[in-house]
Amino acid sequence: MKRRTRRRLPATVTAVVLLAACAAVAVFAIQMILGRTPVVDFPAVAGTLHATRWSDLAPAVIAAVIAVLGLVLLVLAILPGKLRVIPLDGPVPSGAARHSYRGMLRTAASTVDGVAGASVRLRGKRLLVKVSTRRTETAGLADAVRAAVGERLDRIGPAMRPTVRVRVRRTR
Known part of the structure; x- marks a missing residue:
C-alpha cells in the first residue's frame, strides 16, 4: 500500500x-x-x-x-511524490499515515529521560530526530534517543526501516 x-x-x-x-x-x-x-x-x-x-x-x-x-x-x-502512507511489513498489506508515524517516533524520543522537546523529519530512507535538553552534559543522550526510536521502529515494523540520525541541542 x-x-x-x-x-x-x-x-x-x-x-x-x-x-x-x-x-x-x-x-x-x-x-x-x-x-x-x-x-x-x-x-x-x-x-x-x-x-x-x-x-x-x-x-x-x-x-x-x-x-x-x-x-x-x-x-x-x-517524479514520484512524497509517501502519504508508510507501508508496513507483514502478511497483510497495511500502512501508517505519515503524520501518525512521525508522531509515534516523536513521542518515543520525548520519553527519554532528559529530553525537553523533540521533532522528527522523515526524508526518503532517512529519519532525522532533533531533541533539545536542559542538561549541561549531553553525553549518551543521542544514543538513548536512537535506542528508543529504534525500539519504536521495531514495534511499528515499517517495510523499509529508515536510518536514524539524532541531533542534540542544549537549551539554557
Whole structure:
C-alpha cells in the first residue's frame, strides 16, 4: 500500500492557464460572430507578428520560457511524490499515515529521560530526530534517543526501516 501525494499545484496552474486561453478564444469568437468590435485588434496583432522575424530576440526568449515551463511541468509529473502512507511489513498489506508515524517516533524520543522537546523529519530512507535538553552534559543522550526510536521502529515494523540520525541541542 503506497499512496503518494497528488500534484495539485502544477495541475491547478495548468488548468487555470488552459481555462483562461479557452475563455479568451471563446470571447473573441463570439464577438466576431455577433459583429461586435473585438477586445483585441486582430489586424494590429497580425501585423506585429508578421513583422517579427525568427532571428529576433523576442521569439527566442518566449520559446525558451515556454520550454522551461514545459520541462518543469514534465519533471513534476514524472517524479514520484512524497509517501502519504508508510507501508508496513507483514502478511497483510497495511500502512501508517505519515503524520501518525512521525508522531509515534516523536513521542518515543520525548520519553527519554532528559529530553525537553523533540521533532522528527522523515526524508526518503532517512529519519532525522532533533531533541533539545536542559542538561549541561549531553553525553549518551543521542544514543538513548536512537535506542528508543529504534525500539519504536521495531514495534511499528515499517517495510523499509529508515536510518536514524539524532541531533542534540542544549537549551539554557
